Amino acid sequence: MNKENKRKLETLLKKVANQWGFEVCRLNIQTNQNPIVIETFIKKTNGEDISLDDCAIFNTPAYDEIEKSNLLNCSYVLEISSQGVSDELTSERDFKTFKGFPVNVELNQKNSKIKFLNGLLYEKSKDYLAINIKGKIKKIPFDEVLRISLCTLKD
Structure with missing residues (x-):
């Protein structure tokens, strides 16, 4: 073809x-x-x-x-x-459903020195994503976030 x-x-x-x-x-x-x-x-x-x-x-x-x-x-x-179940979180429904689940956040290298963050999904607002990393809440501005996906936590 x-x-x-x-x-x-x-x-x-x-x-x-x-x-x-x-x-x-x-x-x-x-x-x-x-x-x-x-x-x-x-x-x-x-x-x-x-x-x-x-x-x-x-x-x-x-x-x-x-x-x-x-x-x-x-x-x-x-x-x-x-299309099946994707591990990438994209919709508001995904963020509500998987609150508290482990996520991997891929960061924009232009705006951040770190490439990936792992933690528990804590909150998503229109301006930022908050994840719980070992008991501390880290707020990440959305202009620094490339991709958010479900994962298993690494110690």
């Missing part, structure tokens, strides 16, 4: 997903498989969790549109999946 057809396929699947209240997070096309495998990872646009039924619901219209498009002239397997 050439790059142009891959781009067209991705655009097509994003359009179909949008019509059904989904968003395509990632598309992997495994052309080294026979038949090729089209892995489509979706999430709901309203932020709710994806269920197995949601994947099944999206499968039929996605398959129908691929068939109508004539982009593929070979046999293929269409797999619809949720």
Whole structure:
């Protein structure tokens, strides 16, 4: 499959997903498989969790549109999946859910001498992230934070 057809396929699947209240997070096309495998990872646009039924619901219209498009002239397997659970904290819901959990905070090297901090997630405001490091609360301005992810604490 050439790059142009891959781009067209991705655009097509994003359009179909949008019509059904989904968003395509990632598309992997495994052309080294026979038949090729089209892995489509979706999430709901309203932020709710994806269920197995949601994947099944999206499968039929996605398959129908691929068939109508004539982009593929070979046999293929269409797999619809949720994006799964990520260890990266991004949404307000993530920060509320994982308050008190161990996190790894990757810092912007331009603004900080330290690259990583480990601690317990304490608080997130619009301006800063607070983590508990061995009983002391450290407030980190968000312009210094690159990534916040769940981890296991290191002594």
